Amino acid sequence: MPIYAFACTDCGHAFDRLQKIADADPTQCPQCARQTVKRQVTAPSFRLAGGGWYETDFGANKKNLVEKPAAPAAGSSD
Template sequence: MPIYAFECTSCGHAFDRLQKLSDADPTQCPTCGAPDVRRQVTAPAFRLAGGGWYETDFKKDGDRKRNLAGDAAAKPETKSEPAAAPAPATPKPAATAD
């Protein structure tokens, strides 16, 4: 279950609450009893950084390191562009004004 942060807009009291997603948010401040409680937007308490859980926990000795995003810097793209269409050999006659 996630932990949600709440704040009373009347007295400024901030508190956390462990609740299900389906549970209703509290309507009254536990300190002053005012019905002015709102949910705060907070950052998660953990961060996945570094080599990753695969690198440290599940990687075998024979596995080689690979870039999952691709080797764009190492391998420049070699796209062959189609040749331009040749110009017509005979010019078209000019339109006549009748």
């Protein structure tokens, strides 16, 4: 089950809630009891990495996240 972030637009209280996708979002703030709770937009807490995962699957410049840039050759003067 995903964790969703919510915040009250009146008092500013922020809280997280573990709920099913089909569950209704809470409408009442647990701190001030007003009906002004809105879901917040948050970033995912994981990143897919490893062989076969690319930064983008579109375009000509696919970059594998596992590959590291080549180290400069020893003795080269740049």
